[in-house]
Amino acid sequence: MSSVKLHIDDVSLSFGGIKALQHISFDVREGEIVSVIGPNGAGKTSLINSINGFYKPQSGRILFGGRDITKLPPYKRAQLGISRTFQNIALYTNMTALDNLMAARHLHMKSNMLTGALFIGPAQREEIEHRVIVEEIIEFLEMEAIRKSIVGTLSYGLRKRVELGRALALEPELLLLDEPMAGMNQEEKEDMARFILDIHEQRRTTILLIEHDVGLVMDISNHVVALDFGQKIAEGPPAEISQNEAVIRAYLGQENG
Amino acid sequence: MSSNIRPSGVFDTTYSDDIALNRTRGEKAVSYGIVALLLLIPLLSLEGPFGISLVPQSLVGTIIRIAILVISVQGLNILTGYTGQVSLGHAAFMAVGAYSGAYLARQFGFSFWLALPTSALFTGVIGLLFGLPSLRVKGFYLSMATLAAQFIIPWTLRYPLEHISNGSRPLDVPVPDLFGINFGADGAMYYIVIPLAMALSLAARNISRTRTGRAMISIRDNDLAAELLGINVFSYKLQAFFVSAVYAGIAGCLMAFHTNNISLEFFAPQVSIELLAMLIIGGAGFPLGPMFGVAFVILLTQNVIPALVPSLYSALPSLLPFLAPVNVFAALNPLLFGLALMIFLIVEPRGLAYRWEILKISWKIRPFSY
Numbered sequence: 047m048s049s050v051k052l053h054i055d056d057v058s059l060s061f062g063g064i065k066a067l068q069h070i071s072f073d074v075r076e077g078e079i080v081s082v083i084g085p086n087g088a089g090k091t092s093l094i095n096s097i098n099g100f101y102k103p104q105s106g107r108i109l110f111g112g113r114d115i116t117k118l119p120p121y122k123r124a125q126l127g128i129s130r131t132f133q134n135i136a137l138y139t140n141m142t143a144l145d146n147l148m149a150a151r152h153l154h155m156k157s158n159m160l161t162g163a164l165f166i167g168p169a170q171r172e173e174i175e176h177r178v179i180v181e182e183i184i185e186f187l188e189m190e191a192i193r194k195s196i197v198g199t200l201s202y203g204l205r206k207r208v209e210l211g212r213a214l215a216l217e218p219e220l221l222l223l224d225e226p227m228a229g230m231n232q233e234e235k236e237d238m239a240r241f242i243l244d245i246h247e248q249r250r251t252t253i254l255l256i257e258h259d260v261g262l263v264m265d266i267s268n269h270v271v272a273l274d275f276g277q278k279i280a281e282g283p284p285a286e287i288s289q290n291e292a293v294i295r296a297y298l299g300q301e302n303g
Numbered sequence: 304m305s306s307n308i309r310p311s312g313v314f315d316t317t318y319s320d321d322i323a324l325n326r327t328r329g330e331k332a333v334s335y336g337i338v339a340l341l342l343l344i345p346l347l348s349l350e351g352p353f354g355i356s357l358v359p360q361s362l363v364g365t366i367i368r369i370a371i372l373v374i375s376v377q378g379l380n381i382l383t384g385y386t387g388q389v390s391l392g393h394a395a396f397m398a399v400g401a402y403s404g405a406y407l408a409r410q411f412g413f414s415f416w417l418a419l420p421t422s423a424l425f426t427g428v429i430g431l432l433f434g435l436p437s438l439r440v441k442g443f444y445l446s447m448a449t450l451a452a453q454f455i456i457p458w459t460l461r462y463p464l465e466h467i468s469n470g471s472r473p474l475d476v477p478v479p480d481l482f483g484i485n486f487g488a489d490g491a492m493y494y495i496v497i498p499l500a501m502a503l504s505l506a507a508r509n510i511s512r513t514r515t516g517r518a519m520i521s522i523r524d525n526d527l528a529a530e531l532l533g534i535n536v537f538s539y540k541l542q543a544f545f546v547s548a549v550y551a552g553i554a555g556c557l558m559a560f561h562t563n564n565i566s567l568e569f570f571a572p573q574v575s576i577e578l579l580a581m582l583i584i585g586g587a588g589f590p591l592g593p594m595f596g597v598a599f600v601i602l603l604t605q606n607v608i609p610a611l612v613p614s615l616y617s618a619l620p621s622l623l624p625f626l627a628p629v630n631v632f633a634a635l636n637p638l639l640f641g642l643a644l645m646i647f648l649i650v651e652p653r654g655l656a657y658r659w660e661i662l663k664i665s666w667k668i669r670p671f672s673y
Contacts (some may be wrong), residue, residue, distance in 0.1 A: 098531055124533030138524035139587070141517070149517040153533040159542060162513035163506035169513045173316045181318075216532060 048076040051252045052097065052220055059108030061094055066092040067103065070136055074220070074269075079246055079253045081263040083287075085296055090256045090280055092274070093221045097121045097254070098130055110220065124275075125153055129218030131209045132280075133225045135258075141200040143189060143208045145195055147180045148173075150215035177190045180215055186248075187211045187241060203234040210241060214249075221245070223255045227262065235259065258287035258298070264288055272296065307322070315447070324508070341366070342499055345490040363489045365605070369597050370500035376581050377425075377507045377595035378550025383579070384587035385511055386543035387523030388437060388445055392452030393578045396548045398570035400424045400555025402460055405476045405565060406467050413496030415560050417604040429456070429668045430548020431632050434511050437540040453572050460531040461567055478483040492561050499557070503550060510546070519543055580640075586654025595655035608639045615639075 059067040067089045072215050074080045081118040082090045095101040097150040099110055099120035108116050109204060115123055129150075154177055157169040184193055187207055197208050205225060213221055226242065227235045239262055245251050257263045263270060266285040274286060274296040280287055287293055317319040324333040344366065345358040359629045379393050404422035407413035413421065436448040460468040468474060479495070481601045518539045521529035559565045577600070585596020607628050619626065631638075651658055 071439065100527070100531060102447060120530045120535050130531060136528035138521050138528070140524055143522060145520075149521045149529075149534075150523075150532050152514060152518055157514045159510060159515045159546060162510050162515045165513065166511035169509070170319065170322075173322055177318045177322070185644050200425050211599060212532070266468065276344045 047080075050074070050075040050110060051078075052111035052254070053107075054093075054097070055107040055109065055215075057093075057096060057103045057108065059089075059096055059101055059103040062261055065276045066101075067096065069106070071154075071238050072162075072271050072281055074252060074254055076252055077246075078268045079242070079255060079266055080255055080269045080271065081152060081255045082259060082271045082273060083263055083293075084279075087275075088176055088273040088296075089276040090223070091224055092276075093173070094130065094224050094254070094256060097123075097222060098128060110138050124216065127217070128222065129216040129220070130222035131206075131213050131224055131226055133228060135202075135209055137205060137209055137212065138196045140196060142194045143197055143200070143211070144184070146208055146212050147215040148176065150212045151176045152182060153216060154241040157291045160230065183211050183214050183251040185243065186244070187214075203230055203237075206234075206238065208231070209236075210299065214245065218251060221251050221253045223253060223257075225256050225258065227257060230261060235262065243265060260288070263276035307438055315615075322512070335549060338501065341501075342494075342570050345493045348490065350490045351385070354601060359490070363493055366560060367489060367493055367496050369601050371554050371561065372497045372578070372581065372597040372601070373559070373593050374501050374503050375551050375554035376578055376585070376597055377504055378547040379582050380577055380587060380589075380593050381510065381519070382543045382547035382551070382581060383508055384589070384592060385516060386519040388434075388441075388449075388540060388543060389579070390449040390547065391572075391575050391579065392433060392449040392456070393547070393551055394570040394572070394574035395453045395456035396430055396551035397425050397555035397558065397574075398456055398567065399429050399548075400552030401559040402474070402555075402572070403465075403466050404556035405474055405553070405559045408560075409475075415477075418560075419553065419556050422556045423549045425566075426552025426555070427545045427549040430544045430551070432550075433543050434544025437544065438537050440501065450572075453575050455566050457570060468567065471567060473564050476563050476565060478563055479560045496557055496561065499553070500572060503553065504590075506595070506617070507550075515542065519649050520588075542564060580644050581651075582654075584644065584654055586656030586659075589654065589656030589660075591659060592654055592656040595659065599655060603643055604636070604640055608667050611639065612618055612636065 050073045054070055054072050057067055058065070072080075079204075082093060084090050092101060096103050099115070099118060099122075099176045103116070106116075107114055108239065110123070110126055110128065113126070138149060141149065155172055158173050161167065161169045179285055184190055187210065189204070189207055189211065192204055192208070197205055200208065205251075208225060208290065210223075213223075223242070227238050230238065242253065242255070245267055255263070255267065264287075267284055270280075270282065270284050270287040272290070272293045273276060274292075279292040279296060280290045282290070313327055315326070317617065320326065325334050338564055344358050345363050347355060348360050348363055349356045350360060350363075375397055377397075381392060383389050400422050404418045407418040407421055408415065433449060433452040437445055440448060444619060457487060461470055478491075486605075507562045511520070512627035517543075518529070518534045521534055522536055522539055526536055555570070558569070581596035581600045583596070584596065616632060618668060619631065647654075
């Protein structure tokens with residue numbers, strides 16, 4: 047069994063009277079694809095936002111690679127190797143796709159205001175060095191044709207893809223994907239699923255995925271966590287979860303009679 | 304954008320070609336040509352070594368004024384255009400640069416060459432101080448915080464620091480001097496200001512296309528995503544405030560040594576608004592925005608509007624008979640400027656630099672429109 051990459055330990059989060067997460071605990075092992083499923087408002091995005099540092103849980107701990115990150119600000123968590131995409135695309139709208147990816151190389155680059163202002167020398171060398179890495183991702187995600195398009199002008203599906211590229215450019219150890227296939231047609235969904243599997247296979251990235259398409263989730267994940275009303279209702283391998291009564295009830299409603 | 308569209312037959316084979324500012328020989332020729340032309344102008348004026356009057360002497364002074372304001376607006380572009388933090392206190396930072404430069408020269412006998420970087424750095428630190436509220440507030444509320452700088456700084460200069468600033472009276476600034484060459488004459492000052500404006504504009508351009516600049520633009524476009532993807536948002540906001548104030552400080556200090564006589568009225572609140580207007584008219588977030596904006600506004604306020612005012616003034620009684628023309632004469636200037644700004648905000652809110660990009664693209668893809 048591989049080691050635990052992310053350990054969620056009894057995490058609770060509430061906004062005023064709304065209990066978004068109640069005593070959630072589970073593990074994500076290194077190299078796994080773990081999916082979080084649940085109906086709307088179950089707390090899936092709140093969970094990712096807590097792992098990411100955007101929300102601060104009132105109790106519980108989050109351990110990443112054995113280190114307690116519960117109190118770290120978001121950008122420090124990114125430095126440790128946590129990267130993400132957003133449910134409602136959050137790209138840098140006025141930049142080109144290429145610049146969006148280059149911006150995500152921030153953590154791996156060193157140049158500062160002074161060397162940048164001079165450009166010739168270290169800054170230029172660094173630009174080229176990281177451009178090579180970014181171009182690999184562009185090729186991997188098949189977005190050569192749009193590299194210099196302003197992302198605000200791209201279609202929804204392509205923007206989702208640029209966002210995935212941006213998350214990858216961070217070279218994360220843990221990738222949080224918040225509904226990467228929401229609002230896509232079947233073809234786009236399959237493309238995205240293929241990319242996710244390729245990332246997992248070629249880069250050995252640990253992935254935590256939120257997705258509504260249960261069929262797809264069952265196909266690609268190693269482990270599934272089901273949430274409902276902020277509580278964990280089930281956890282296990284996909285085959286088990288698809289038979290789980292609590293999950294079926296949460297998705298389809300209580301049978302009357 | 305135009306970087307996406309190349310002249311036919313031009314292919315980049317290396318990444319360094321792809322990120323070069325001048326990609327083709329033609330582009331290079333145009334860039335160097337403009338630099339050479341600008342450096343030639345004072346030589347061709349009456350005060351130049353040849354004594355020929357190809358260029359009117361007043362043009363040299365106008366270009367210096369434009370260049371000084373370009374430096375200032377470049378700073379504002381970094382803060383407002385790239386980082387997205389609207390500042391209404393930029394003129395106050397220019398005042399800090401001007402008065403600290405003047406003080407160092409008058410009190411401690413600093414030469415211009417030492418006073419310039421010292422006052423620039425000092426202004427940067429003051430800028431940093433007024434950038435601190437950006438940790439907690441953003442958008443409209445941050446603009447209000449920067450507006451505070453616009454009131455606190457001139458007030459501090461006028462009253463508590465009256466012995467430095469000479470209060471509301473103008474303050475004399477010594478004439479800069481290098482190896483015995485006196486820089487008081489416009490022609491000589493030109494060769495300090497223009498190369499500096501070029502170097503600082505290039506520096507701003509380079510910042511915008513490397514790591515720091517991308518972090519700043521990320522913050523402008525989506526500060527939340529930037530934070531979650533590893534950018535220390537507050538640190539970069541502060542850096543933007545610092546460098547923007549440094550630019551303002553340099554511009555203020557140059558202004559002091561160029562005019563040799565400064566007064567707090569040069570840095571009044573409406574100057575901050577004008578600087579912001581220049582940036583918006585030129586194109587906020589575009590490297591060429593400050594140049595376009597400053598040149599356009601200076602031409603508009605100093606040449607076009609003065610030419611229009613007399614005829615408008617004489618036509619007023621028939622147009623608006625209920626107005627006593629004497630009452631509105633003083634208001635005609637700002638009125639026309641405000642009108643021009645309004646037209647710009649409606650017709651092309653992205654500014655002249657954006658128009659320029661469009662123009663370049665349509666020139667490259669002619670005769671087709673797609």
